[in-house]
Amino acid sequence: MELTTSEKILEKAQALVIAGGYNGFSYADIADAIGIRKASIHHHFPTKAELVAVLVERYTRQAEAGLKSLSEQVPAPAERLRTYLDYWQACILDASQPFCVCAMLAGEMPMLPEGVALHVRAHFRNLAGWLTSVLKAGAEQGQFRLDIPPEEEAQILMASVHGAMLSARALGDPHIFSAVVGPQVERLRI
Amino acid sequence: MELTTSEKILEKAQALVIAGGYNGFSYADIADAIGIRKASIHHHFPTKAELVAVLVERYTRQAEAGLKSLSEQVPAPAERLRTYLDYWQACILDASQPFCVCAMLAGEMPMLPEGVALHVRAHFRNLAGWLTSVLKAGAEQGQFRLDIPPEEEAQILMASVHGAMLSARALGDPHIFSAVVGPQVERLRI
């Protein structure tokens, strides 16, 4: 493992946010899980708002880096989109990360600390931007047929991904995810 | 108004659930809002789990009734679907009910009391069933062209609606909703 305590705190907090959102966990939950005292968490992250803000900022950064490397390593846009969606399907199937941190927090937006809400919004913009770029490239290379502007199609795709996560969770069936997003990609292909 | 205290409690609790989910409110919040004491709420709803279970069951029932009357009053399937989506767009635009209670709770599914989770799942099934019936009727009457089974198309539509709500909230832009769901309906039309 070789994780610092701060990293362990962030990892555990992230898992708890994914399970129950901002109000779904406490410092005590994290402390028990990683074997330190509550006060020690305050040493690393003075307030809960700060802990979650750091956590979301880190998540957003990791996601951005992951999408960037995907753009570099998978040249064909159609395949690139598929790889992104397969990543999420795998996370949901093995329950390792069955939900997007920012999708989770987006629901609680009206009562999130400002520092957290800002990063959540940024992630939505980043993801929409990346999807737009993939769709644009795919259309230029003749892999996708777009009936509406790529920006709008990107919003549709992003909403489908988040909605599919929600349905998979609500219905308790991880396969719902690919059943929803699969056809959405197929209909773009030429 | 003419609401009973129980109804007032349920109304306020529902608004609070929509804003912040199951862990996003307390009995004190409701008590302050409607001008009674915390203990009085326990008289009507002994536990929080029970209060929210009743609330969700009521919501599910109301939704079912609303969809049923929609089926009866709007004969054309395409128009029926449009009317359903317009209802949500209006709710989001005027902020009267900017999120589906069950979509909100679906995110918190892993840590919801069983009685609540059951009703959330039932709502997802009901909604998917209603959408399926509209799509089937539309296909039979030559209003929709379905490339995949109506059950699967219904899941896609449902996910789009919930994902669009999430995006509208995350990005702070109510118009995202129709920008996402609009094209999803258009592409079904012949």
Added chain:
DNA sequence: GTTTGTCTATCTACTAGTAGGCAGACAAAC
């Protein structure tokens, strides 16, 4: 006169957050 609904008062458990101390690592000062 029993039921219904509300109240005050209280409880226990838990929330985030604080104060202050202590052990070990690492220097620089003597």
Added chain:
DNA sequence: GTTTGTCTGCCTACTAGTAGATAGACAAAC
């Protein structure tokens, strides 16, 4: 090379406040 000071990371012990929940009194309604 021992002392001194500083820093990090964690600790115990505590605070004020809030969580959901309970007991029992009271008054009005049926």
